[in-house]
Amino acid sequence: MxxxxxxxxxxxxxxxxxxxxxxxxxxxxxxxxxxxxxxxFLNDKDMLPSPISVAESIAYHSSQELFFHISITLSRxxxxxxxAMIIGSAIGIAMGRNKILDDYFDGWLILGLxxxxxxxxxxxxxxxxxxxxxxxxxxxxxxxxxxTVILREGTKAVDEKLIDVGKIYKLSKLKIIKEIILPQLYxxxxxxxxxxxxxxxKIVLVVELLGRSNGVGFKINEFFSMFDIASILAYTIVFxxxxxxxxxxxxxxxxxxxxxxx
Amino acid sequence: xxxxxxxxxDKMFPLKVGNNEKKNVIFKNFDLKIPTGExxxxxxxxxxxxxxxxxxxxGLDNKFNGFIxxxxxISEEKISYLFQAPRLFPxxxxxxxIEFPIKKEKNCKKISNNLLEKIGxxxxxxxxxxxxxxxxxRRIALARAFSTNPEVLLLDEPFISLDNKIADQLxxxxxxxxxxxxxxxxxxxxxxxxxxxxxxxxxFLSNLPAKILLDYxxxxxxPRKINSAAVSSLKRLLSASVRS
Numbered sequence: 001m002x003x004x005x006x007x008x009x010x011x012x013x014x015x016x017x018x019x020x021x022x023x024x025x026x027x028x029x030x031x032x033x034x035x036x037x038x039x040x041f042l043n044d045k046d047m048l049p050s051p052i053s054v055a056e057s058i059a060y061h062s063s064q065e066l067f068f069h070i071s072i073t074l075s076r077x078x079x080x081x082x083x084a085m086i087i088g089s090a091i092g093i094a095m096g097r098n099k100i101l102d103d104y105f106d107g108w109l110i111l112g113l114x115x116x117x118x119x120x121x122x123x124x125x126x127x128x129x130x131x132x133x134x135x136x137x138x139x140x141x142x143x144x145x146x147x148t149v150i151l152r153e154g155t156k157a158v159d160e161k162l163i164d165v166g167k168i169y170k171l172s173k174l175k176i177i178k179e180i181i182l183p184q185l186y187x188x189x190x191x192x193x194x195x196x197x198x199x200x201x202k203i204v205l206v207v208e209l210l211g212r213s214n215g216v217g218f219k220i221n222e223f224f225s226m227f228d229i230a231s232i233l234a235y236t237i238v239f240x241x242x243x244x245x246x247x248x249x250x251x252x253x254x255x256x257x258x259x260x261x262x
Numbered sequence: 263x264x265x266x267x268x269x270x271x272d273k274m275f276p277l278k279v280g281n282n283e284k285k286n287v288i289f290k291n292f293d294l295k296i297p298t299g300e301x302x303x304x305x306x307x308x309x310x311x312x313x314x315x316x317x318x319x320x321g322l323d324n325k326f327n328g329f330i331x332x333x334x335x336i337s338e339e340k341i342s343y344l345f346q347a348p349r350l351f352p353x354x355x356x357x358x359x360i361e362f363p364i365k366k367e368k369n370c371k372k373i374s375n376n377l378l379e380k381i382g383x384x385x386x387x388x389x390x391x392x393x394x395x396x397x398x399x400r401r402i403a404l405a406r407a408f409s410t411n412p413e414v415l416l417l418d419e420p421f422i423s424l425d426n427k428i429a430d431q432l433x434x435x436x437x438x439x440x441x442x443x444x445x446x447x448x449x450x451x452x453x454x455x456x457x458x459x460x461x462x463x464x465x466f467l468s469n470l471p472a473k474i475l476l477d478y479x480x481x482x483x484x485p486r487k488i489n490s491a492a493v494s495s496l497k498r499l500l501s502a503s504v505r506s
Contacts, residue, residue, distance in 0.1 A: 161347070161349055162351060164322055164347075165349050165351075165362075166348075167321070167322060168320055168322070168341065168343045169342075172458075178381035180351070183353045184353075186353075261352055261353045261354075262353075262389040262392070
């Protein structure tokens, strides 16, 4: 009897792991445990604080200015994200549809892709001063080329034969763009948005570190000068959590909705 | 004459031979009149400009000298086109695809439901094209072509690369949809059986520059069976006269 029971229990665990949400949760727990073990054996609170002391730090900072700085950083992320998406998509679609334009600006695009983020940031701060406009501009400029490249490829892959169908039924140019070209670009837009978000928030932090007096990047610089690793980790974890939430609750559902026909 | 008048003075096609561009003449003084309600088949070897002709009539290709005139009753908006491939929008469901050209109209739902019933795909109204078979996709494309209630319908070898049985069903479906309002149909094919089975009139085109070799009216009653005596003797007669 006992063996049967054991098998049932084992089967129950296996069953549980079949749920992908549980699997993801288990993986996060494992990562935290590994971190805990390393910090325990290292036994150096300054170098690698334990998950518990970071959790305490999160609790402490939440009562302080944590969410203020996060909201500042997030608004910078969104502002530059939308600017880069709109401008980058427009350029990408134009280059994808017009070969001559593509020939002229392809070199610029490669140049833009290869300029280090740090260079644009510093130049923007020197030219436009240490202000909000320069900060957002720097991030946007960094992101535009990648969006452009993705959308250019997407536009080149647009099926001309489907556009002919629109022409047969006398759709206006605008309607053809909206109803025939855009739906074919959705997968590319989602992919640009996803890689964009991941890149932009990292650049925003550097911008804040170099030239702003608020935001997560600014705080991390402050903790760096005080050698406060627990606080650095606390800010990072909470901020990453926000970005992941955006991915899960905004980009993923949007993707499923836009590409459910695949 | 009421109907449709096609007059192409010349239509060239740029052709690259090595480094120098050559111009290939596709049509020269091509003249064709189609009366209302006629189902015309255009039969000819591949590459003889059949698709080009349809594209000119449809307004997709404007680079030609000549004119297409419509009888007063036919407006340009009333042209529909069924392509070689179904060309359905993969992000729209079967029903949405059929409704695509008529979205603005009030009784759009009624028309699409009606057509779905006729093509026997009512159950698949909400399926995406990728989930449907090739034959089903063509049926939806056929329904879309008829949804605008066209006065001229252009078909470019629409039943190619399907197995005979399905192609036969689709031909029957085409005839039954056509019989309701009898639009002008220009049907391009290189299958003589298909042409004889469907059309009121067959036009045989030559190699480039395309000329009309033979203009033949068929009087056999529909439905026509491929292996019936009338059809097969006509087939023998036509292929013999075209060869000479």
